[in-house]
Amino acid sequence: xxxxxxxxxxxxxxxxxxxxxxxxxxxxxxxxxxxxxxxxxxxxxxxxxxxxxxxxxxxxxxxxxxxxxxxxxxxxxxxxxxxxxxxxxxxxxxxxxxxxxxxxxxxxxxxxxxxxxxxxxxxxxxxxxxxxxxxxxxxxxxxxxxxxxxxxxxxxxxxxxxxxxxxxxxxxxxxxxxxxxxxxxxxxxxxxxxxxxxxxxxxxxxxxxxxxxxxxxxxxxxxxxxx
Amino acid sequence: xxxxxxxxxxxxxxxxxxxxxxxxxxxxxxxxxxxxxxxxxxxxxxxxxxxxxxxxxxxxxxxxxxxxxxxxxxxxxxxxxxxxxxxxxxxxxxxxxxxxxxxxxxxxxxxxxxxxxxxxxxxxxxxxxxxxxxxxxxxxxxxxxxxxxxxxxxxxxxxxxxxxxxxxxxxxxxxxxxxxxxxxxxxxx
Numbered sequence: 207x208x209x210x211x212x213x214x215x216x217x218x219x220x221x222x223x224x225x226x227x228x229x230x231x232x233x234x235x236x237x238x239x240x241x242x243x244x245x246x247x248x249x250x251x252x253x254x255x256x257x258x259x260x261x262x263x264x265x266x267x268x269x270x271x272x273x274x275x276x277x278x279x280x281x282x283x284x285x286x287x288x289x290x291x292x293x294x295x296x297x298x299x300x301x302x303x304x305x306x307x308x309x310x311x312x313x314x315x316x317x318x319x320x321x322x323x324x325x326x327x328x329x330x331x332x333x334x335x336x337x338x339x340x341x342x343x344x345x346x347x348x349x350x351x352x353x354x355x356x357x358x359x360x361x362x363x364x365x366x367x368x369x370x371x372x373x374x375x376x377x378x379x380x381x382x383x384x385x386x387x388x389x390x391x392x393x394x395x396x397x398x399x400x401x402x403x404x405x406x407x408x409x410x411x412x413x414x415x416x417x418x419x420x421x422x423x424x425x426x427x428x429x430x431x432x433x
Numbered sequence: 434x435x436x437x438x439x440x441x442x443x444x445x446x447x448x449x450x451x452x453x454x455x456x457x458x459x460x461x462x463x464x465x466x467x468x469x470x471x472x473x474x475x476x477x478x479x480x481x482x483x484x485x486x487x488x489x490x491x492x493x494x495x496x497x498x499x500x501x502x503x504x505x506x507x508x509x510x511x512x513x514x515x516x517x518x519x520x521x522x523x524x525x526x527x528x529x530x531x532x533x534x535x536x537x538x539x540x541x542x543x544x545x546x547x548x549x550x551x552x553x554x555x556x557x558x559x560x561x562x563x564x565x566x567x568x569x570x571x572x573x574x575x576x577x578x579x580x581x582x583x584x585x586x587x588x589x590x591x592x593x594x595x596x597x598x599x600x601x602x603x604x605x606x607x608x609x610x611x612x613x614x615x616x617x618x619x620x621x622x
Contacts, residue, residue, distance in 0.1 A: 255449060255589075262598035375515075377564045377580055391578075392564055393606045395613065402599040413451045414589045417580070424581045 256409035264390060264399040272405070273381070273388060280383035282312040286372070286425050287379050288398065290317045294351040304358055312366040313359070314422075316429050317352060319371035320345040370429035380422045389418055449589040457590055464570040465490050472500040473607055476566040477515060477585060478531065479504045483538050495546040495554035501611065504539065504619075506558040507532045515562055515579065532622075539619055557616035567603060574603045 261269035277283070283306070285293075293303040293315065307313045318325055325345070356369045379390040379398045385408040390401040406415050450457035465472070465487070472494060474482055479502055482491065494500060505512050507528040516526050539556050546552035566585045568575040572595035577588040593600040610616075 260597070260599050374581060375562050375564070377578065391602075393602070394561065394564075394610055396606070396609075400602075402602045404599075414449060417451075417583075417587075417589055421580045421583070424583075428581070 255414045256407040256412045257404055257414075258386075258407050259405040261403040261405065263401065264403055266403075269403055269405075273383075276383040276386045277306075277381075280386075281310050282382070282384050283310050284312070284314045284380070284382040284422055284426075286316045286422050287381070288318050288376055288392070289348055290315065290352075294348065294355055300351060300355055303355060307355075307359060307362070307367055310367070313368075314366075314426060315355075315369045316372050316425055317348075317369075318376055319373045320349045320352075322371075322373040324373065324375050370426065372425050372429045374425065374428060378418075378421070380418055382419070382422065387415065387418060449591045451589050453586050460592070461568065461575065462486070462490075464568075464573055464575075465494070468494055468498060468570050470571045471498055471569070472571075473503070473569040473611070474501070474567070475503045475563065475569075475607060475610065477505050477512075477563055477579065478535055479539070480535050481586075483535065483542075488542060491542065491554065492546055492549070495552045496549055497553075499553040500555070502539070502554070502556045503559050503610065503616065504535070504556070505563060506560045506617065507536060507622075509558075509560045511560060511562040536619065536622060540622075543619060556619040558619060558622060559610065559614055559616055561614060565603075567607060569604065569607055574600055574607075576603055 259272075263269075292299065294300055294317075352369065352371075359367050359369055376392045378392060379388075379401075381388040387406040387408070389404045389406070390398040392398050393401060406412070406418070408415055450460070472491075476482075482488070482502065491500060505515070512528065543552075543554060543556050546554040563579055565576050565578050567577070574593045576591045576593060577585045579585050580588060591599075593603060595604075
């Protein structure tokens with residue numbers, strides 16, 4: 207007995223539907239299997255956290271290149287650092303920083319207060335001796351250079367551009383250039399330049415990005431009181 | 434495998450947990466249970482490791498592999514500085530209370546392990562401001578940061594794998610702390 211065309215099409219559709227349901231069930235079973243779920247939970251919001259790169263240190267040439275490019279492009283700049291030599295160490299650097307501040311939409315810059323007790327702790331207890339930095343003369347120079355830059359920024363009368371000191375134990379260096387953030391650590395007897403640098407990209411829902419942004423904001427708010 | 438290759442394999446990425454969660458706890462327990470080389474904990478109070486289940490694992494493991502636990506000295510000036518940063522509700526703010534609770538329990542733990550005869554458990558007090566806490570178990574380091582106005586438990590816990598530069602950095606940090614800083618055995622307090 208033959209099967210007519212309509213019945214054939216019906217049987218074919220039925221067969222395909224059963225096969226599709228079977229496949230969906232199989233895939234769903236696989237995805238929701240304990241093992242897969244465990245891995246997904248174990249790694250939390252791994253995909254979401256936005257870590258783009260980890261550089262071995264701040265001396266890594268690739269880091270230097272990428273950081274420099276990001277800084278150049280950025281219009282919203284937030285920096286929490288110990289001294290900020292790159293921005294204030296010499297007259298040339300101050301002039302370059304002034305130009306950058308003028309071009310930027312937002313510029314927030316925090317350094318450790320040179321007469322803070324944490325300065326001593328940081329350099330004497332935790333870092334190799336670095337007379338260039340811990341010498342009182344240099345400290346005074348850092349302060350003078352920072353004050354010069356501060357006066358310049360105050361004259362701009364922009365609410366979004368400000369320089370502050372903080373008077374707290376430095377925990378990490380945070381640099382935010384628009385949606386990109388670089389984090390380095392102030393470890394034991396090790397300067398931040400020897401620390402690995404984590405490069406993040408701002409992603410919606412990234413709690414780790416929010417954590418570090420929150421840290422910057424805490425230091426910034428506190429910096430107002432530490433003046 | 435070179436670090437460069439491992440870094441590339443991991444896409445220069447690290448997984449993390451956020452704060453205290455069941456998954457982070459399960460991950461920690463599974464690492465601890467399977468530890469076969471070494472265990473080192475560095476923390477502000479290390480109170481977390483005093484739960485009954487973790488204590489029992491520490492006692493068992495102390496008979497098999499070296500375990501080091503590093504706790505901030507209750508009377509350290511850095512402890513006072515640290516609590517300036519921590520929210521007021523942080524536990525063990527009071528040094529005497531901390532001594533009477535956590536330190537006492539750790540001394541008991543050390544005593545219990547030593548009584549078994551082959552204990553490789555060492556518990557020390559350190560005297561510097563910690564900027565991070567970590568759990569170093571064989572080939573994994575879990576790092577949490579002591580951020581400003583944040584408890585360690587508020588920090589992301591980064592899970593670092595051996596063979597990456599960032600693992601080496603924190604491994605060197607903990608090795609340097611164990612080797613170069615003055616540590617006081619807990620028995621001496």
